Amino acid sequence: MSNKGARNLFIFGSIFFFLIFLALTFDTMKQIDARSPEITEAVNEGKQAWHKYDCIGCHTIFGNGSYFAPDLTKVTRDKPAGYLKAFLVNPRKTNPNSAMPVLGITPSEAEKLVAFLDWTSRVDTNGWPPEPVLAAMRKAQTGGIAVYQKHGCASCHIIGGVGGTSGPDLSKAGARHPNPDWHVSHLKNPAGTVQGSAMPAYEHLTDDEMKLLSEYLISLK
């Protein structure tokens, strides 16, 4: 190939691929809004707070960011909104294990950030992040473990090394609180039983579920 031929291949080939890229971009822009929920004023203000506090400087979203703190794409799917709002305003008071600093996020900003994160959690991301293999397997449990799984307790609590770190580790919950009634009243009204708790109330559990779950919890020693 002559030098001129190589040069023309470079120039016209690049333009050709760029035009394809532009066409795909055009098509993608038409489809994006249909793949995401509606953007309300609160969602937009939440996004602005996201940028203001440089959240991406530690976290990732849609898997992109700084890899220093958890990915937040689907955070509202796993964590209760009340917990998230309290956490954003004062992280270490809500969860003593947390490494997140107090940034001065106001309660109203926290509300909007949660609206924004709730928006991202409902975007169609082609199935990302995938459900962990072990978590999918553990669904087939019965008794108290099934109740524990059904209500997503593992999103915030650890048992035997597996689970989230937002709430206390429950691996020895039975040793700490051996009385099943304590667990029932705690599930119905967490803040009334443990002062300052950011856990939401689970009063909607049926009596059977309450019984199974509290028995499971006291068995953990």
Next chain:
Amino acid sequence: MKYESQKIAQNFYTFAVVLFLVQTVVGIIAAIQFIWPDVLILNFNIIRTLHINALVVWLLAGLMGATYYVVPEESQSELWSVPLAHFQFWATVAAVGLVILGYVWMGLNPQANSPIFGINPLSEGREYIEAPRWADWLIALSVILFLVNNVMTMFKTKHWTGIQGTLVGGLVFLTLMYLPGMFYTKSMVKDQFWWWWVIHLWVEGAWEVIAGALLAFMLMKVTNAPRAVLEKWMYIEVGFVLFTGILGTGHHYYWIGTPGYWLWVGGIFSSLEPVPLLLMVWDAFRTTRENRVVSNKLGLFLATAHAIFNFVGAGLWGVIHTLPQVNKWTHGTQITTAHGHLAFYGAYVLLVVAMIYITLPHIRGVTEYNQSRGYRSFWWMTVSMVFIVLTITGAGMVQTYMERLLGLDYVTVKGTYNLWFWIFRVLFGFGFLYGVGLFVLDYFRLGREPVTVASARFAEKAA
């Protein structure tokens, strides 16, 4: 050096070298924060912003310096306007200084970044392009002044060459691809879509085109290889960089809320991205083999090392997690961090370091210089970086397995299972800092100290 105005390159090199040192120091602080988040009054986000912004700025400054050297030489003319180049240099330094002060201020008082007329005054809060909107315009202006100066120089003599044409073409592409990062969108999906136009089309597009042109220039300069052969292969390399790299952007559009066809487009084209990088390695070795006269051994060594680590870091470490089937599990883990470190080191850090060692002796007016410190600095930096990348890769594999596959919590995996990886990374970070320290020292001493007997003998043999 043939033209007096090429000396302006040295200003940019000095700025680049100093920022390289800053980048390394804040990088070590960031690594320590993985183990001990409260070690400093500034939080991790500010330290990381400084780490990656210093990187981008010093590499750009290095590439600008290299361009100010290459364009007059290729055009066979003095630069169009030396005062404009000086103005552009000092304006860039001032703007970058202001942006850095802004980041630190924001670190001390996050509320200071509250919007003024709808614009966050200190940080856009978007990775890599954190510089606030007002600074975006200053940066764009600086790059346009820089381009005007170089293009006018080329027009003065109209002595067109493939190397300078490709170099300036890459720089124009770089400038245009800064623009998609300069508007606000309400949708986070669209935000990330356009953001990748900037980030991906820079590092896997425009910058690689610039690297291809500079590699050809360096090989020609140190081996006296015939221009026609080098330029032909350069066209083929940078051509394939863009044929694969432009649509390869699709590997960032798998999971951000964009249509499913990007899994096919991104998977296929990004898998081919290592091909042109391998071609560059072959090109470097072929040129060395066919043209045995080497005027600057260390320079050729670094240029070849750049080609090799560009292929390993940007190519191999990228391709291992680029298929959607793999990326579904690894996306957003430390595997990406490992790839980022080795890719930037191989593709661009070694490129600028090699350009400095090849052009600086000419700028300082010496034909020979002490090479041993340069080799030592290379080995300290490279061995340390390889081990940094291996520790982060290990951390990423553990994270992928335990968090993504088994479902353990992010915080547990980071705090417990990866702790030793973070500790080793800090230790290798100090090794890297030692290598950078040697390089900075060598930069200021090169050509200004008596040449030792050993280095002189090398130069004699080569001559």
